[in-house]
Amino acid sequence: MKVTVVRSGGVAGMVLTVEVDAAELDADAAAQLRGLVDACEFGDGPPSAIADGFGYEVAVERDDGTVERSRFGQGGAPPGAGALASWVIDGPYGHRRAGR
Amino acid sequence: MCATGPVGGLRHTPGVIGCRCEIAPPTLLLAVAEAGDAEVRDAALRTLLTSAALRARRSTLGPTLRRFGLSPADLAFLPAQAPDTGPENTVYDVAGGDEAALPGRRVRGTTDPPSGDTAVDEAFDGAAATAAFYREEFGRDSVDGRGLDLVSSVHFGQRYDNAFWTGDQMVYGDGGGGVFVAGGLTRALDVVAHELTHGVVQFSAGLEYRGQSGALNESFSDVFGVLVAQRAAGADAAAASWLVGEGTLEPSLGRALRSMIAPGTAYAGDDQPADMDAYADLPVDDDPRNDNGGVHVNSGIPNRAFAEAARSLGGNAWETVGPVWYEVLTRGRLSRVADFEDCAALTVAVAGERYGEGSAEQDAVRGGWEAVKVRLPVDRR
Incomplete structure (x- = not known):
């Protein structure tokens, strides 16, 4: 399973992409990731209503190839999607890339 | 005509503005606003905000405005704040909280000495410098041109890599999340002024964000x-x-x-x-x-x-x-x-x-x- 989070906007206006591959994680981290994915509702949320608010895309590619996706603005995350995005972006496990 | 009962007062909105009599406690008005139909909601909010503005400064109204999806621009019907005192400049510590926790704990007000918290003091100084720029160069009274109080909240989120204008206040993360250096967002005066200018744009041309x-x-x-x-x-x-x-x-x-x-x-x-x-x-x-x-x-x-x-x-x-x-x-x-x-x-x-x-x-x-x-x-x- 791979989880990819794209975050754009903010005062920097920078597009940041962070990808986590569960196969590269230790058992505890992989379990945390699966728990967060299981708790995530993959509908879209409202866009950010503020200038320089962040916009997000959270995409989960399962081992069987299916993909679930959620897009939302800052403060508008569907249940579980914000926690999953934070874990991926702020944690130490992701491969990070700046640029569109 | 000014009504004296809460329900009667709410149903006669046009008479409410400029009325200084107390017609209902704010908690009751909020409850009525949330439970009523659109007409009652608008009347209750108008009454509540007018009453609050007469007693206090608009900086205290941010959470109430956000609760109903409003911004200070919706208070254009209120009288401008006293120009002789200028806008209040107040900084809050939201202590790692998110939007629901704004503005946080009040740490420094207009006449207070530096707090010792670098982010608080930089946010305070940046807001003051920006307001002084607009006042001294262009004769503009704060962000809205009508003396809107300057409210800033620092320490938003965890290692949060952003600063933003919510529509009624400034918010600063601490940075350190991989994009901004820790403390960078309040340290940069041009970043502070950039965000406050989003407020100026909101209250002037209102350029659509697309x-x-x-x-x-x-x-x-x-x-x-x-x-x-x-x-x-x-x-x-x-x-x-x-x-x-x-x-x-x-x-x-x-x-x-x-x-x-x-x-x-x-x-x-x-x-x-x-x-x-x-x-x-x-x-x-x-x-x-x-x-x-x-x-x-x-x-x-x-x-x-x-x-x-x-x-x-x-x-x-x-x-x-x-x-x-x-x-x-x-x-x-x-x-x-x-x-x-x-x-x-x-x-x-x-x-x-x-x-x-x-x-x-x-x-x-x-x-x-x-x-x-x-x-x-x-x-x-």
């Missing part, structure tokens, strides 16, 4: 952000770096958020175009990669037009081209959906009105837009 009008929204915030910083540093147009947020990024990423004079060169991956030949025609959709149609991308084009005009004129940009851009933004001639050509035509026209047709200033403004290849009205000289 496509070219959104890029203009971003550009006006960059323009006045750097002008506040240039004035504070005493840097004229030749000496200025024309960088936005210099030194705020993690050094591995780059030296600044944006370069106004050389868009696309501020950091590795900076894709701002320097002129219309490289315009990024991004769709306005929900894909975050598309940035609401490139609002942070194509803003490089009007940014460079301003910087080129200022540099060609020399002197202090906040005294030469800055007043032209301010007048265009705030005098009601720039539409909410203006594009680059609309803005260019207005700046050329205003420069002619302020300094004379064919003046050096007007030629510099025209030259700035020509440098970025934005089409202008024909010069009939």
Whole structure:
């Protein structure tokens, strides 16, 4: 399973992409990731209503190839999607890339 | 006529404004607003906000406004705050909380000494410097032109890499999340002024945050952000770096958020175009990669037009081209959906009105837009 989070906007206006591959994680981290994915509702949320608010895309590619996706603005995350995005972006496990 | 009972008062909205009698406690009015139909809700909110504004300053109303999806712009019917005292400048500590925790614990007010918390004191000083810039250079009374109190909250979220204007207050993360250096967001005066200028845009032209009008929204915030910083540093147009947020990024990423004079060169991956030949025609959709149609991308084009005009004129940009851009933004001639050509035509026209047709200033403004290849009205000289 791979989880990819794209975050754009903010005062920097920078597009940041962070990808986590569960196969590269230790058992505890992989379990945390699966728990967060299981708790995530993959509908879209409202866009950010503020200038320089962040916009997000959270995409989960399962081992069987299916993909679930959620897009939302800052403060508008569907249940579980914000926690999953934070874990991926702020944690130490992701491969990070700046640029569109 | 002023009603004395809560229900009667709510159902006779037109008589409420200017009425100083107490008609219901705020908690009751909030309950009525939440439970009532649209008419009752509006009347209750109007009564509540009017009553609160008469007793207190509008800075205390942010959480109530957000609860009902309103902003200070919806309080335009209220009298302006007392001009002799100026806006209050207050900083709160939201202690790692999110939007629901705003504004947080009050740490420093207008007349308080420095708190010892660097983020608090930098947010305070940045807001004060920005308000002083608008007051002293353009006679503008705070963000809304009517004395709106300056409210800032610091320590938002965990290692949060952003600062933003909510519609009624400033919010700063601590940085340190991989993009901004820790403490960088409050340290950079141009970043503070950029965000507060989003408030000025909100209360003036109201440029829609999408496509070219959104890029203009971003550009006006960059323009006045750097002008506040240039004035504070005493840097004229030749000496200025024309960088936005210099030194705020993690050094591995780059030296600044944006370069106004050389868009696309501020950091590795900076894709701002320097002129219309490289315009990024991004769709306005929900894909975050598309940035609401490139609002942070194509803003490089009007940014460079301003910087080129200022540099060609020399002197202090906040005294030469800055007043032209301010007048265009705030005098009601720039539409909410203006594009680059609309803005260019207005700046050329205003420069002619302020300094004379064919003046050096007007030629510099025209030259700035020509440098970025934005089409202008024909010069009939």
